[in-house]
Amino acid sequence: MTMPILKTTSELEALDRANRIVHAVLDEMALRIRPGVSTAELDQVAEGMIRDAGGVPAFLGYHGFPATLCTSVNDVVIHGIPSTSQIVQEGDIIGVDCGVFLEGYCGDSARTFTVGEASAAATDLLEVTRASLDRAIDAVQVGRRLSDIGHAVQTHVESHGFSVVRDFVGHGIGSSMHEDPQVANYGRPGRGLRLEAGIVLAIEPMVNAGKRGVKTDPDGWTARTKDGSLSAHFEFSVALTEDGPKILGLDPGDRRSLGYNADGQCAVPIRLAAASQVAGQASSAQPALVTG
Numbered sequence: 001m002t003m004p005i006l007k008t009t010s011e012l013e014a015l016d017r018a019n020r021i022v023h024a025v026l027d028e029m030a031l032r033i034r035p036g037v038s039t040a041e042l043d044q045v046a047e048g049m050i051r052d053a054g055g056v057p058a059f060l061g062y063h064g065f066p067a068t069l070c071t072s073v074n075d076v077v078i079h080g081i082p083s084t085s086q087i088v089q090e091g092d093i094i095g096v097d098c099g100v101f102l103e104g105y106c107g108d109s110a111r112t113f114t115v116g117e118a119s120a121a122a123t124d125l126l127e128v129t130r131a132s133l134d135r136a137i138d139a140v141q142v143g144r145r146l147s148d149i150g151h152a153v154q155t156h157v158e159s160h161g162f163s164v165v166r167d168f169v170g171h172g173i174g175s176s177m178h179e180d181p182q183v184a185n186y187g188r189p190g191r192g193l194r195l196e197a198g199i200v201l202a203i204e205p206m207v208n209a210g211k212r213g214v215k216t217d218p219d220g221w222t223a224r225t226k227d228g229s230l231s232a233h234f235e236f237s238v239a240l241t242e243d244g245p246k247i248l249g250l251d252p253g254d255r256r257s258l259g260y261n262a263d264g265q266c267a268v269p270i271r272l273a274a275a276s277q278v279a280g281q282a283s284s285a286q287p288a289l290v291t292g
Contacts, residue, residue: 003180003193004172004179004180004181004193004199005172005174005179005180006196006197006198006199007174007198007199007200007239008198011105011174011175012198012200012239012241012246012248014102014103014104014105015105015106015107015173015174015200015237015239015248016239016248016249017102017103017105017107018055018100018101018102018103018105018106018107018248018249019100019107019108019109019237019248019249019250020107020249021049021050021053021055021100021102021107021249022098022099022100022107022108022109022237022249023109023249023250024049024053025046025049025050025098025100026096026098026109026110026111028045028046028049029042029045029046029096029111029113030111030113032045033088033094033096033113033115034088034115034116035088035089035090035115035116036087036088036089037087037088038082038083038084038085038086038087038088039069039071039073039080039082039083039086039088039094040082040083040084040086041084042069042071042082042096043067043068043069043071043082046068046069046098047060047068050068050100053100053102054102055100055101055102056100056101056102057099057100057101058099058100058101058106058107058108058177059097059098059099062177065079065081065221066081067081067082068082068098069082069096069097069098070095070096070097070098070110071086071094071095071096072094072095072096072097072112072222072231072233073086073088073092073093073094073095074092074093074094074230074231075224075225075228075229075230075231076095076222076223076224076231077095077165077168077206077208077214077223077224077225077231077233078095078097078168078206078223078233079097079221079222079223080095080221080222081219081221081222088115089115090115090116090117091114091115091116091117091118091119091122092114092115092118093112093113093114093115093118093122093125093126093230093232094112094113094115095110095111095112095113095231095232095233096110096111096112096113097109097110097233097235098110099177104175105174105175106173106174106175106176106177107237107248107249108173108177108202108235108237109202109235109236109237109249110204110233110234110235111234111235112126112129112130112232112233112234114126121209121230122209122230124160125162125207125209125230125231125232126232128156128157128160128162128207129157129162129205129206129207129232129233129234130232130234131156132152132153132156132157132185132205132207133153133203133204133205133234133235133236135152135153135155135156136149136150136152136153136185136203136205137203137236137238137245137247138152138245139151139152140195140201140203140238140240140244140245141195141240141244141245142195142196142197142240142242143194143195144194144195145189145190145191145192145193145194145195146181146183146191146192146193146194146195147184147187147188147189147190147191147192148189148190149183149184149201149203150183150184150185150186150187151186151187151188151189153185153186153205154185154186154187157185157205157207162207162208162209163207163208163209163210163211163212164185164186164205164206164207164208164212165185165206165207165208165212165214165231166184166185166186166212167214167223168206168214168223169182169183169184169185170182170183170184170185170201170202170203170204170235171183171201171202172199172200172201172202173200173201173202173237174200181193181201183201183202183203183204185204185205185206195240196240197240197241197242198239198240199239199240200237200238200239200240200248201237201238201240202235202236202237202238203235203236203238204233204234204235204236205233205234205235206231206232206233207231207232207233208225208227208229208230208231209225209229209230209231210225210227210228210229210230211225211226211227211229213225213226213227214226236248236250237249
């Protein structure tokens with residue numbers, strides 16, 4: 001079994017700063033995603049914010065990926081490529097995944113947003129996926145097992161009639177975007193690595209409204225549901241401390257990032273100062289593939 005790289009206090013602080021830029025970008029996306037906006041426009045804004053904050057887009061150029069964000073609309077699970085020709089429409093959902101390198105450490109997080117007023121079925125999918133991430137985070141405790149995380153996701157998702165994607169998984173994260181261990185969103189509890197303080201995991205449920213199967217487009221990146229059903233994706237980078245799990249880049253107790261309000265509108269009035277604050281501080285043939 002490959003052991004994870006446990007992080008020091010100073011490394012966790014650096015990871016927190018990188019993730020604050022990520023969350024500032026996603027906060028801005030929540031305000032900009034409206035019917036008629038192109039995914040390329042969102043990508044351009046994100047890259048500017050990251051560079052202005054002293055960071056470097058983690059996805060841009062990674063194995064040839066051509067953009068700063070992954071923008072995954074409707075039936076796209078992950079790794080959608082932003083385009084000037086992709087204009088989001090009223091009722092769409094869009095997953096936005098963002099990664100940032102700052103001071104040699106990587107931040108990574110994703111949210112799925114509604115575009116205007118979405119259907120009740122789409123909103124339910126987002127709520128269940130987001131809640132499954134909360135349950136996964138609650139399972140990140142000293143002495144528990146790695147598989148407890150995926151089991152928490154799977155049991156919640158399947159109890160609501162949705163399917164957990166198995167072709168892609170989460171991952172460890174630190175000075176590299178992808179580190180050991182892989183973090184599946186399914187499995188039996190009580191198995192695998194015993195969790196220790198200092199481990200940092202990018203936990204990211206990917207949930208389909210229909211069946212769990214996915215296929216990849218000819219571009220080699222865009223992964224979408226085989227049956228054409230909607231898919232949602234939420235992700236946090238989570239550090240395990242002696243006091244329990246900490247979501248990097250957010251203040252303690254802050255799990256706000258649903259990306260839409262109770263009326264189904266994609267508008268979340270959140271602090272946008274984080275990027276400028278950080279800029280001032282900065283003067284597998286494996287069973288599954290890790291995501292961004």
